[in-house]
Amino acid sequence: xxxxxxxxxxxxxxxxxxxxxxxxxxxxxxxxxxxxxxxxxxxxxxxxxxxxxxxxxxxxxxxxxxxxxxxxxxxxxxxxxxxxxxxxxxxxxxxxxxxxxxxxxxxxxxxxxxxxxxxxxxxxxxxxxxxxxxxxxxxxxxxxxxxxxxxxxxxxxxxxxxxxxxxxxxxxxxxxxxxxxxxxxxxxxxxxxxxxxxxxxxxxxxxxxxxxxxxxxxxxxxxxxxxxxxxxxxxxxxxxxxxxxxxxxxxxxxxxxxxxxxxxxxxxxxxxxxxxxxxxxxxxxxxxxxxxxxxxxxxxxxxxxxxxxxxxxxxxxxxxxxx
Amino acid sequence: xxxxxxxxxxxxxxxxxxxxxxxxxxxxxxxxxxxxxxxxxxxxxxxxxxxxxxxxxxxxxxxxxxxxxxxxxxxxxxxxxxxxxxxxxxxxxxxxxxxxxxxxxxxxxxxxxxxxxxxxxxxxxxxxxxxxxxxxxxxxxxxxxxxxxxxxxxxxxxxxxxxxxxxxxxxxxxxxxxxxxxxxxxxxxxxxxxxxxxxxxxxxxxxxxxxxxxxxxxxxxxxxxxxxxxxxxxxxxxxxxxxxxxxxxxxxxxxxxxxxxxxxxxxxxxxxxxxxxxxxxxxxxxxxxxxxxxxxxxxxxxxxxxxxxxxxxxxxxxxxxxxxxxxxxxxxxxxxxxxxxxxxxxxxxxxxxx
Numbered sequence: 001x002x003x004x005x006x007x008x009x010x011x012x013x014x015x016x017x018x019x020x021x022x023x024x025x026x027x028x029x030x031x032x033x034x035x036x037x038x039x040x041x042x043x044x045x046x047x048x049x050x051x052x053x054x055x056x057x058x059x060x061x062x063x064x065x066x067x068x069x070x071x072x073x074x075x076x077x078x079x080x081x082x083x084x085x086x087x088x089x090x091x092x093x094x095x096x097x098x099x100x101x102x103x104x105x106x107x108x109x110x111x112x113x114x115x116x117x118x119x120x121x122x123x124x125x126x127x128x129x130x131x132x133x134x135x136x137x138x139x140x141x142x143x144x145x146x147x148x149x150x151x152x153x154x155x156x157x158x159x160x161x162x163x164x165x166x167x168x169x170x171x172x173x174x175x176x177x178x179x180x181x182x183x184x185x186x187x188x189x190x191x192x193x194x195x196x197x198x199x200x201x202x203x204x205x206x207x208x209x210x211x212x213x214x215x216x217x218x219x220x221x222x223x224x225x226x227x228x229x230x231x232x233x234x235x236x237x238x239x240x241x242x243x244x245x246x247x248x249x250x251x252x253x254x255x256x257x258x259x260x261x262x263x264x265x266x267x268x269x270x271x272x273x274x275x276x277x278x279x280x281x282x283x284x285x286x287x288x289x290x291x292x293x294x295x296x297x298x299x300x301x302x303x304x305x306x307x308x309x310x311x312x313x314x315x316x317x318x319x320x321x322x323x
Numbered sequence: 324x325x326x327x328x329x330x331x332x333x334x335x336x337x338x339x340x341x342x343x344x345x346x347x348x349x350x351x352x353x354x355x356x357x358x359x360x361x362x363x364x365x366x367x368x369x370x371x372x373x374x375x376x377x378x379x380x381x382x383x384x385x386x387x388x389x390x391x392x393x394x395x396x397x398x399x400x401x402x403x404x405x406x407x408x409x410x411x412x413x414x415x416x417x418x419x420x421x422x423x424x425x426x427x428x429x430x431x432x433x434x435x436x437x438x439x440x441x442x443x444x445x446x447x448x449x450x451x452x453x454x455x456x457x458x459x460x461x462x463x464x465x466x467x468x469x470x471x472x473x474x475x476x477x478x479x480x481x482x483x484x485x486x487x488x489x490x491x492x493x494x495x496x497x498x499x500x501x502x503x504x505x506x507x508x509x510x511x512x513x514x515x516x517x518x519x520x521x522x523x524x525x526x527x528x529x530x531x532x533x534x535x536x537x538x539x540x541x542x543x544x545x546x547x548x549x550x551x552x553x554x555x556x557x558x559x560x561x562x563x564x565x566x567x568x569x570x571x572x573x574x575x576x577x578x579x580x581x582x583x584x585x586x587x588x589x590x591x592x593x594x595x596x597x598x599x600x601x602x603x604x605x606x607x608x609x610x611x612x613x614x615x616x617x618x619x620x621x622x623x624x625x626x627x628x629x630x631x632x633x634x635x636x637x638x639x640x641x642x643x644x645x646x647x648x649x650x651x652x653x654x655x656x657x658x659x660x661x662x663x664x665x666x667x668x669x670x671x672x673x674x675x676x677x
Contacts (some may be wrong), residue, residue, distance in 0.1 A: 025471075051471050057501055065460025066467065069478075072408070072443060074466025092491070096454050097461070104450045106440030107656035142657050160433030165659035194662075239662040 004184045005009045008150040009121055009122040010040045010116075013158045014078075016188055018048050021076065024162055027054045027063060028080030037082055038118055038177055060086060064093040064115065068101060073109045078162060081117035084171070085128035085297075090115065091136055098167045099142030103128055113167045116158065118174035119147075120212045120260055122307055124300040125129060131297055132261035137169040138237050138270070144168040145237040146193055149214035151182040156191025164193065173212035180215070196249075197239035202230035205317050208271060212236040213258045213308060220313035245271065246279050250276075253284035255280065256316045258308050263291040285323035288316045325476070330531035330541030332401045333622045334575055337550035338612045340603065349554050354618050356401070360549055361613060362627055363397035363483035368606050370417045370426065374433065377639060378584045383433040386534050387413040388580040391547060392511060394605035395574040397421065399479060399509050400550025402560055408469075410462040410480040414511060417480070422446040426638025431437070431645060437652045438645045448477075455516075456486035459495030459508070466504035467578070477505035477563040479556070485516025487533060488524045500537040505563030507556060508534075511546065513578035518591040534571035546574030547605035550638055579604065650676065 001284045004012060018024050032055035035042030044053035056063050060081055067077040077164055081087035094115070101111050117157055121130035144166055148154040154172060161168035204227050207217040214233045221229035232248050234240070249255050255275055257268040272287040292307045298306050339346040352360075371390050377383045389396070392414060400409070400421045410518030411418045417429050424446050432439025432451065443449045449465075452458035462480035469476045484494050487510065499506040512530050514521050528535060542559070544551040552574055559570035577600040581588050588597075613619035650672055654665045 044379070057494070059494040059498065061457075061491055062460045062463075062498045065457065065491060065495060066464030066498050069461040069464025070468040072449070072461070072465045073472060073474075075468050075471070093460070095553055096457055101450065102659070103656040104440060105442050106437065108440075108442030109444060110659060129511075146359065146659075223664075242663070249422075 001023055001183045001185055003181050004151050005178045006148075006151050006154045006172065007038055007040050007179050008157040009170065009184045011042060012159055013155040013189075014041060014044055015047070017159055017162045018044060019050060020188065021162075023074060024076045024078060025052045025054065025070070026080070027056050027067070029056060029058055029082050031055060031080050036080060038174065041080065060089040061092050064090040064098060064113070067113045068093065068097055068111065069248065071113060072109065075164065077290045078111045078114040078116065081115060083129050084117055084119040084133050085131040085196045087115070087117050087133060094137070094143060094216060095140050099140045102166070103142060110165045111167055112165050113168070114158070114170060116161070116170040116172060119171040120173055120175055120301050121221065121297055122175040124210070124303075125296075127299065130303065132259070132292065134171055134197070135236060135261060135266055138267055142259065144193055144239060145171070146235060147171045147173070147211040147237065148235055149173060149211050149233050151180060152184045152189070153191050153197065155184050156189045157193070157235065159188070159190045160193050163190065168193070171200060171211060175212045176215065193236045194239035194241055195236060196244035197233040197235055198230070199233045200229065200231040202228040202252065204228040204252055205256060205320060206230045206232055206234045206248040206252045207256050207258060207313065207317075208256060209258040210237065211260070213260055216308060216310060217258055217313060220317070223310060223314055224317055227321065229317070233289045234271075242274060242278075245274065249275055249279040250282040253282055254320045255283070256288045256290060256313065256320060258313055259291045260308060261292055262294045264294050285320045288320055290316050330529060330534055331543050332586035333543065335542070335551045335555060336548050337554060338548045338608050338610065340608060345351040346615060349550050352550070352553070357613060357618055358552065360397055360401055361609060361619065362630075363400065364393040364549060364606050364609060365491060365627050366420055366631045366634065367393040367396055367417055368627065369635055370420060370429075373635040374430070375584065377430070380641060382643065384435050384586050385583055386433050387416065387583045389414050389416075390580040391576060391578070391600070391604045394549035394609065395509070395511055395546045395576070396481070397482070397550045398549040399507075399556040402553050402556035403477070403479060404560075406447065406474070406476040407560070408447045408449065408462070408465050408476060408478040409454065410458045410465075410478060410485065412455070412458070412481050412486070413451050414483060415481045416451050419446050419448040422448055424448065424633050425641065427520050427641035428573065430638050430642040431444065434642055436642070436645055437643070437648045441505070456492040456495075458482075459486070459492045460498060461495075463499035463502070463504055463506055464496045466499060466506040467502045470505055475564055477507065477560055479507040479509055481509050481511060483516060484510065484512040484514065484521045484530060485519065485524055486510070487530055496537050496571070499569045500539050503566065503568040506569040507559040507563060508569060509556065510571065510573045511576070512573050513546070513576045515578045515582070515592070517582045517586060518588070529573060531571055531573040537569070537571070539569045539571055540572045541573065543573045543575060546576035547603060547608060549605060549609050576605070
């Protein structure tokens with residue numbers, strides 16, 4: 001067990017997984033010589049060679065498209081998209097091929113592709129370095145999506161994604177890449193997809209979140225001293241741990257879902273719909289959402305006003321308790 | 324870095340059409356190989372003509388016609404080895420037949436039946452790419468991946484003139500070039516992307532000129548001359564295997580059939596030109612070549628046509644005798660490890676079906 005940041009935990013995962021499986025390769029913009037703009041892949045090119053950690057041309061659709069062919073040749077490519085909003089060109093390949101190719105072969109050929117990227121705002125970055133694009137990915141059939149919130153999960157979920165026979169998109173909370181430290185198991189560490197994490201136990205209300213909204217929920221819970229708050233870290237959006245969601249809703253009867261992405265058709269809407277379909281008699285009030293707004297992610301001088309805050313989460317909890 | 328020469332401007336030809344230029348021979352192609360090429364072209368022609376009929380009879384769905392493209396398909400195919408991979412667009416939907424794929428499989432694909440699924444590894448033929456040009460990066464990745472594994476296989480990707488306007492074509496071609504991947508970029512320039520002429524796709528004088536920008540050779544061949552297509556592809560495959568990287572081949576023809584069964588080209592095409600081009604269609608040209616060389620005669624031609632017709636009769640009968648697809652195929656292959664919701668969805672669906 002070592003205390004690592006999220007970026008260090010991701011790098012640790014790569015060191016273990018590339019050593020374990022010689023068919024795993026890492027590709028993306030600046031992942032080799034530079035070790036990634038966030039240094040997530042630092043040292044891999046030196047240790048495993050330029051064929052296993054490869055600097056690609058600046059072409060996100062080309063990266064993911066080439067990954068499809070690499071799978072056909074027997075490789076397990078891990079593709080880095082340099083930033084959330086720079087991943088949009090790769091959606092073409094993801095939607096038209098990556099999520100469909102196995103189905104198209106009648107299940108005969110596997111496409112164990114990982115797409116990973118830093119996501120989310122709060123880092124005072126230029127435009128389009130701040131998006132929360134998870135809905136686009138979750139909505140794509142044939143693809144799995146996970147978003148860790150802690151260093152240990154960042155390592156374990158990436159390892160699960162690399163070992164998974166299906167395409168997996170992993171979004172990493174860049175806000176906490178270096179600021180959050182935590183104990184991370186040494187060596188092989190796998191956190192299975194499809195299992196939520198109960199981040200905090202409580203009885204009065206459940207805060208449901210993933211990625212960088214989990215620490216916001218924890219801070220909000222700390223301010224709500226008179227309320228017993230449960231926090232469910234979804235961490236695997238697809239497959240989803242519906243049992244954990246429904247169990248917590250049944251226990252507290254009150255659910256607030258917190259999501260950084262814009263509100264309309266965001267993943268919080270899917271969670272709310274599941275609760276409406278399957279937990280209606282357990283609920284003591286409406287399912288509330290605290291989300292980003294339906295606007296372009298703002299310039300950084302006003303980005304704090306966009307981000308779901310401790311205050312907004314706290315206010316939603318109060319409103320629900322008073323319902 | 325080796326100097327990249329400008330693309331060849333003149334269309335390479337081997338078949339002389341007895342028009343004064345004279346027939347050439349291609350090294351290494353004896354009577355047997357020439358007849359194999361002919362057999363492949365006849366099979367593809369028969370597949371295509373029967374498919375249009377099957378469509379009109381309501382036995383297959385919308386179909387992308389490839390009449391007069393058989394020379395490029397068969398010519399390129401025969402220049403490859405058995406271990407080489409082919410990435411077809413919908414225009415080359417039946418290319419797998421040349422690797423032994425049953426006609427029923429491709430007909431099932433056009434019938435919208437899951438029996439049209441195949442395992443690309445079985446035939447080294449990727450799934451038919453429906454969106455334009457998005458399979459070019461796949462071919463680049465496969466070629467690069469084979470090279471990384473120390474295997475000698477190369478890849479060939481078919482795409483049309485319109486695809487050269489797509490970003491995916493550019494990204495794939497560039498990717499293959501910088502990785503020096505053993506890839507053949509085979510462009511079927513038939514002059515039309517549905518109703519849009521090639522002049523509206525590019526200001527470049529030729530599509531092969533695009534190769535210069537990737538630092539790779541560009542070659543132009545007469546796309547209705549099967550031997551020219553064969554020869555150019557064989558050279559490209561040799562280059563690829565030698566470690567010299569990708570080649571762009573522009574095979575020039577003229578689309579004399581509609582884009583697909585749902586298209587009416589009379590609204591945009593020059594019908595006189597179509598009639599003119601039909602006179603030099605690719606199968607007839609190759610037949611003329613073989614007859615002038617004394618290799619083909621009426622009885623042999625009839626027997627080859629009859630073999631192909633039999634394959635199609637068997638194929639459509641097999642495709643039509645496929646039982647209706649079970650609804651569990653909606654869910655069966657989307658994931659190796661499907662989400663739990665699939666089970667409940669299937670149960671609910673079966674409940675409503677009674």
